[in-house]
Amino acid sequence: MTQAVSLISRVSTVDVDPADRVAAWEEYNRRALVGLTCSPYAEQGLLATQTNVRFGALRMADIAGNEHVIERTSAACRALPKDSVFASLVLSGEAVFYHGQGCLTLGAGELVMYDTRRSYLFGFAAPMRQLLVDIPRELFAEVPSPVRFSADSAALRALRTLLEDVAARPEAVADGADETVLDLLRALASGGAAPLFAAKDYIDRHLGDHELSPARVAAAIGMSVRHLGRLFAAEGDTPARYVLRRRLARARRDLADPAIRHRTIADIAHRWGFASHAHFTRVFRAEYGHPPTDLR
Structure with a gap:
């Protein structure tokens, strides 16, 4: 038995006038994902795509783009509140994640989990792709500070396989995939973070x-x-x-x-x-x- 994966929306800046790409990207994210600001660093401007889907209680964003930085400021947290836990899996490229308590670096296959109520900055110095799981707060324990998980974790490898299937073959996603994703994320968090999370x-x-x-x-x-x-x-x-x-x-x-x-x-x-x-x-x-x- 399969679980329905429904397309919410999709966007690409490729066919948008270069002068309007950043504004279009910020507006789309405000509606589909989270309020943020974006700064591109490639000569050709921001070239990015995003596909947003829903499966069960979860949403997922498949995001790809060239060199850029996104930031969710304290002002954005107040003006555009979002009460979720994000789990962002880097599929390709490298990233830096700045937050109020420090900086994390991520490579392909690594994941960062963080709270959208707190400010952060996510930077990509090369072409990138990430799968971002949007978890309603009531379904997950609080994440006091961002946590990075390395690619050598068995739970993370299983999670990556499942999320890639959701993105590439939504018609074949097994029933209960959302609960499996939550269980894998909980296993990661309880094993790799402080006992308080457990x-x-x-x-x-x-x-x-x-x-x-x-x-x-x-x-x-x-x-x-x-x-x-x-x-x-x-x-x-x-x-x-x-x-x-x-x-x-x-x-x-x-x-x-x-x-x-x-x-x-x-x-x-x-x-x-x-x-x-x-x-x-x-x-x-x-x-x-x-x-x-x-x-x-």
């Missing part, structure tokens, strides 16, 4: 479990409850507060979803781990400044 990922996958607790999370990832608390404290947080925020975010998404308006507020609250409707209403109002009924 904790957040476990929490995000068990938000509906009414027995979810710091002790259960700590046991699942092999550490003490005290050490788990220290990991969250380094970010000014606690495991309990993180669980509450993520549960509220999932419930808020469901409350705003017209496809499930038939579900009661109490049902949705229970689905995301809230045992009491009154407690859910109280913490929802405290978090968002209005009661959950305002979304119905």
